[in-house]
Amino acid sequence: SGPALGGGRGAFRTHVPLAGRLQMPRFLVAGDETDLSVVANNNSGGRLDVVMALNVPPGLEGGTAARNERIDPGASAHASWRVRAAMPGMQAVTGSASSMIYSDGMEVPLEVIQHGFEQKLTRGGRLSAGKGTLELELPAAHQEGSASIAVTVEAGLLPLMLRALPYLVNYPYDCTEQTTSRVLPVSLIVKRLVEEGADEAQLLKMLGFDGRDAYDAFRAKAQQSLEAKQQETSGAWGWFSAVYPDAYMTAYALWGQSLLRTEGEALIEDYRLDEAGDYLNRHLVRFRDFPDMQAWILFALSSAEDAELPDDAKSTYATLIEKPQSLSPAGLAWLAMVAEHVGDQQRAIGLLKRLKSMVVQAREPGTALETAHWGRGFHFYYSWNDHPAEATAWALMAMQRIEDDSPLIDRAINWLAKERISGRWESTRSTCIALMALEEVRRARESIGSETEVTVLVNGRCLGAAELDPADVAAHTLQVDVPPGSIRTGSNKIELRVGPGMPVFYGVTLSFFDKREPMPATESGLRVERTYYRIVQTPTLAAGPRLSYVPLAEGEGVAVGESIEVRVLVTSGSDLAYLMLEDFRPAGFEAVEINSGVGAPARELVANAPVESAAYSGREAGVYVELRDKLRAAFIGELPEGVWELRYRLRAETPGHFHALPAKVEAMYSPETRGTSAENLIEVSP
Numbered sequence: 001s002g003p004a005l006g007g008g009r010g011a012f013r014t015h016v017p018l019a020g021r022l023q024m025p026r027f028l029v030a031g032d033e034t035d036l037s038v039v040a041n042n043n044s045g046g047r048l049d050v051v052m053a054l055n056v057p058p059g060l061e062g063g064t065a066a067r068n069e070r071i072d073p074g075a076s077a078h079a080s081w082r083v084r085a086a087m088p089g090m091q092a093v094t095g096s097a098s099s100m101i102y103s104d105g106m107e108v109p110l111e112v113i114q115h116g117f118e119q120k121l122t123r124g125g126r127l128s129a130g131k132g133t134l135e136l137e138l139p140a141a142h143q144e145g146s147a148s149i150a151v152t153v154e155a156g157l158l159p160l161m162l163r164a165l166p167y168l169v170n171y172p173y174d175c176t177e178q179t180t181s182r183v184l185p186v187s188l189i190v191k192r193l194v195e196e197g198a199d200e201a202q203l204l205k206m207l208g209f210d211g212r213d214a215y216d217a218f219r220a221k222a223q224q225s226l227e228a229k230q231q232e233t234s235g236a237w238g239w240f241s242a243v244y245p246d247a248y249m250t251a252y253a254l255w256g257q258s259l260l261r262t263e264g265e266a267l268i269e270d271y272r273l274d275e276a277g278d279y280l281n282r283h284l285v286r287f288r289d290f291p292d293m294q295a296w297i298l299f300a301l302s303s304a305e306d307a308e309l310p311d312d313a314k315s316t317y318a319t320l321i322e323k324p325q326s327l328s329p330a331g332l333a334w335l336a337m338v339a340e341h342v343g344d345q346q347r348a349i350g351l352l353k354r355l356k357s358m359v360v361q362a363r364e365p366g367t368a369l370e371t372a373h374w375g376r377g378f379h380f381y382y383s384w385n386d387h388p389a390e391a392t393a394w395a396l397m398a399m400q401r402i403e404d405d406s407p408l409i410d411r412a413i414n415w416l417a418k419e420r421i422s423g424r425w426e427s428t429r430s431t432c433i434a435l436m437a438l439e440e441v442r443r444a445r446e447s448i449g450s451e452t453e454v455t456v457l458v459n460g461r462c463l464g465a466a467e468l469d470p471a472d473v474a475a476h477t478l479q480v481d482v483p484p485g486s487i488r489t490g491s492n493k494i495e496l497r498v499g500p501g502m503p504v505f506y507g508v509t510l511s512f513f514d515k516r517e518p519m520p521a522t523e524s525g526l527r528v529e530r531t532y533y534r535i536v537q538t539p540t541l542a543a544g545p546r547l548s549y550v551p552l553a554e555g556e557g558v559a560v561g562e563s564i565e566v567r568v569l570v571t572s573g574s575d576l577a578y579l580m581l582e583d584f585r586p587a588g589f590e591a592v593e594i595n596s597g598v599g600a601p602a603r604e605l606v607a608n609a610p611v612e613s614a615a616y617s618g619r620e621a622g623v624y625v626e627l628r629d630k631l632r633a634a635f636i637g638e639l640p641e642g643v644w645e646l647r648y649r650l651r652a653e654t655p656g657h658f659h660a661l662p663a664k665v666e667a668m669y670s671p672e673t674r675g676t677s678a679e680n681l682i683e684v685s686p
Contacts, residue, residue, distance in 0.1 A: 017044035020052070020097030020104040023078075025587040025654050026629045028085040030115040031517070032587055034656030035080040035686075036060075040097035042071040048099040052079040055094040059087035059112060080655075088114035113630070116143060116515040117662055117679075122524040122672040124507040125369050126414060132496045136510040140489050143513035149482035150509045151494060155452045155468035156502035157413070157442040159476040161189065162206060163423035164431055169208045169218065171428055174225045176237045176249050181432035183222035184256040187265045189439060190215070223267035226253060230268070235275025247283050248293065250276050251300035252429075258304040259436075277301055281310040292331040292385040294320055299334035302341040309342060321347055328386045329358050329374035333394035340402050352402050355395055359408060360641070362573040369418065372411035373574065388575050389419055389430040393437035400440050409441065417505060418525070419574060421669040426577055445502075452501030456480045458487075458494055468504070509672065518554075518679035519662055526675030527571035530583070530663045532564050532682060533611060535649075549611045557683030558652050563592060567611055568646045568677070570602070570665050575641050578668045581634040586658035588684045589650040591627050599625035602636060605643040614645065635668075652684045 023037040038052045053066040062083030069077040085091075091112055096105030123134050138147055154160065168182040186207065194200045200212070209215045230237050230253075236245030237253045253268075254276045260266045261273070280297045287293040294316050301313050309317060320327070320335055321344075327335060332355040339348035361372045375391030385391075396412045416425075416434050425431040456464040456478065464480035494508050521528065533549035540546050549565050558564055568583060585591070593599070601620040609615065621644060626633040634646060659681060666674035 015043045016102070016104055018042060018048060018050065018097055018099055018102035018104050020095060020106065022093060022095040022106055022108050023654075024093065024108070024110060025656075027111045027113060028587045029113050029659040029661065030085050030088050032085045032656060032658050033082060034085075034588060034654055034658070036083055036093060036095075037078055037080040038095040038097060039076055039078050040069065040071060041076045042073055044102060045073050047072055048102070050077065050097050050099050052077065053096050053098075054079075054081050055096075056083060057091050057093075059089060059091045060084070060093070060110075061086045082656075085112045088112050113661075115517065115659060115661075116513050117519055117664075117676065119510075119512055119514045119522055119676070120524065120672070120674060121510045121522060122507065122674075124418075124505070124672075126410060126503055126505050127496055127498050128503040129498050129500050132498070132506070133493060134508060135491050135493050136508065137491055138487065138489055138510065138512060139514065139516050141514070141516040142489075143515055145484070146511075146513035147484065147487050148511045149458065149487055149492065149494070150511075151456050151458070151464070151478075151480040151482070152507045153454050153456065153468070153478040153480075153496065154505045155454070155476050156446045156504070157438050158193075158446070160417055160420075160505065161435055161438055161442070162476075164420070164425070164435060165189065166206075166208045167422075167424040168428060168431060174221070175240050176226065176229045176253055177239060178428045179222050179225045179229075180253050180256040181428035183219060183267065184260060185432050185435040185439070187219060187260055188263055189435070191263050191265055192439075192443070219267065226257075226268055227272075230272060230276070234279050235272060235277075236279045237276070245279070247280060247287070247297065251280055251297050254280065255300040255303045256432075258300070273304060277304050277310070281312045284312055284316045291320060291323070291326040292328050295327055295331040295334040295338070296385070298338045302338045305341075309338075317342070321351075324351055324354050328391070329355055330385050330387075330391040330394045332358075333391070333398040336398045337401055340398075348402050352398055355398065356406070356408060359395075361408075361411065369414050370411050371415035371418065371574065372408045373415040387426075387430060389416065389425050390433045392416060393430075393433045396437040397440050400437075400444060404444060413438070413441065415574065418670075418673070421577060421667070452504065453499035454478050454504060455497040456494070457497070458482050459492055460495075461486055468502075507672065518659075518681060519676075521662070521678045522676045524675060525573070525667075525673040526576075526665050527569075528663055528665050528675040528677040529569040529571075529608075530660075530677040530680065531567045531569075531611075532660075532680060533567065534558060535563055535565055551610075552682065555657075555681045555683060557685050559685050560652050560655060563649050563651045564589075565611075566648050566650060568663055569605070569608060570639070570644045570646070570675070571608065572639060572641055572644070576639045576667055576673065577637065579636040579639050579665055580668050581636070581646065581663065581665045582631050583634070583663040584631045584661035585650055586660040586680070586682050586684075588652060588654040588656045588658045588682075590653050591632060592649040592651050593625065593627060593632075596626045597624070599623045599634060600647065602639065602644045602646045604640075605645055608643050616645075617642070655684050655686045657681070657683050 019041040021039050038054055040050050040052055042048050048071050050069050050071050051066050054064045060083045064081055067079040071077045091110045092107055093110050094107045121136055204215050231245055236250045238244040238246050239249050257266050257268045257273055332351050336348050336351035359372050363370055373388055373392040374395045375386045375388035392412050399406045399409050425434050451467040451469045453467050466478040468476055498504055532552045536548045537545040602623055604617040604619040606615040606617050621636050621639050624635045662676040662679050664676045
């Protein structure tokens with residue numbers, strides 16, 4: 001007696017004498033044709049004459065005449081109606097099964113997606129004094145009122161640089177690298193811009209400082225962090241603590257503080273910088289088997305010295321200069337700048353020539369942008385001497401110092417500009433190094449205080465003009481949103497006229513809802529190709545069935561129950577980070593994969609080739625997959641330059657004629673870098 005607490009388990013089954021349920025896809029695209037089915041199950045114990053009916057709203061066109069079926073006890077009957085999705089929106093579909101005694105039914109909303117795709121065509125480049133023209137094509141088959149054109153023009157390098165600085169100001173951590181990477185470009189650029197006439201209060205506010213006191217507190221905190229992480233006995237820095245000295249990090253901190261010392265902005269006293277230099281000079285010999293590290297240390301020492309290198313450093317320099325083949329692009333850039341610093345001009349030119357021979361040049365897919373970059377590494381921690389953004393920045397710095405008229409300078413700037421993620425680069429370190437290289441070019445090439453007159457014409461009509469003033473940090477940009485009445489179906493001609501002064505960066509984006517059928521592929525920095533394959537099994541005597549893949553021609557079909565192989569190729573002309581692939585599947589198919597999570601990796605192809613003759617480089621990129629009702633989303637953290645293949649399978653579930661909307665790949669933090677595949681049509685037979 002009294003209260004009791006416990007647990008138990010039981011099972012029960014319920015059924016209705018006559019059950020009627022619907023079978024249909026999760027969604028349709030307007031223009032799809034498919035079979036909607038009613039399935040009736042007779043659980044009554046006796047034979048039933050059943051009327052099976054389907055009712056659809058006007059947005060679904062097709063015959064819905066009732067069907068009569070005699071169903072034995074324990075059996076089921078299936079009736080199908082072919083319908084066409086004529087109108088987008090939620091369509092309420094009702095299916096029922098009824099006899100003289102029993103009846104059952106259900107109503108299910110079916111989403112019909114509008115046929116089409118939100119397209120964005122982006123073009124960009126760099127233009128000096130003169131006239132530049134580009135054309136963007138708006139197809140006739142676009143949704144009325146959906147088209148827009150936005151034109152952005154920025155004068156010189158400064159807007160690009162100012163957009164990255166708040167990331168460094170607000171970064172929350174402070175190891176030696178992060179502290180150096182934050183305080184060096186912020187302090188140096190603020191100091192120089194104020195000296196050149198920029199309004200200090202306006203500049204600091206733009207960077208996220210609430211006045212001069214907040215800026216001084218930022219620098220004071222950086223000073224405390226750097227002093228705490230420098231060893232009293234040796235002068236070396238560690239990454240996180242003075243307990244574990246690190247030669248690379250000591251050279252990085254010394255380089256940063258030496259540059260600030262030349263501007264009168266150093267946070268570390270001279271004697272402590274001298275101790276750091278002595279530490280590096282003594283430890284050069286430790287890295288005799290690591291030439292890049294020796295070149296890096298020599299570069300840091302040369303930044304701290306007015307002219308001559310210390311004796312040990314001179315000996316290392318003499319050795320390295322005779323074996324440039326052992327150096328990475330970054331190592332060549334460092335050693336070339338050391339040679340230039342000590343007055344060894346011929347050697348500097350020779351090293352720069354070798355560096356230039358290692359460049360990777362490209363015209364970005366779907367754009368007129370010519371780029372140049374160096375480096376093949378990608379991971380921040382493991383390839384510090386060959387990270388593409390950093391290696392390109394060091395090469396840019398070396399070219400500006402040694403051969404400032406090289407055409408590769410502008411192409412390297414173009415590459416760095418397009419590699420940004422939300423206005424900055426991959427990490428605090430790569431952001432700092434890129435900014436210091438760009439500042440070196442800006443300081444040499446761009447005279448602050450000289451206004452640049454810019455005029456934007458669209459289809460012959462002047463829609464914007466401004467004098468972009470680099471002395472006003474808030475007035476570097478001209479933004480023109482083209483009125484709808486000035487946008488034409490067909491070719492739209494955008495003309496930029498730039499007066500004397502600084503070169504400008506421009507970007508033009510045409511957005512519209514594309515209703516072409518089928519829709520073609522588009523490219524804005526990425527190329528995307530999608531192919532469906534029939535899977536053919538051929539028996540063998542010893543090895544079991546051998547699989548082969550036959551491309552499905554447009555509109556060709558498979559049978560219900562068959563699986564198809566989906567192959568998506570992504571071609572990128574540069575290393576990218578944080579990409580998202582949204583691959584819309586045909587409505588009559590379901591994913592073979594069961595769960596979201598880590599998926600099969602993307603694999604790099606040696607060259608773009610059919611699946612049967614594909615050759616792989618061995619490199620892979622990790623992929624996280626999310627399975628959704630209408631699409632398969634794949635997230636890729638890092639995708640180096642090259643041709644990459646992603647593959648997965650779908651299973652045909654419902655008969656019909658279906659549209660597969662384009663697969664879209666875009667950089668999540670730089671959505672102007674994107675590409676879409678062509679649309680596919682596919683048939684599923686019963």
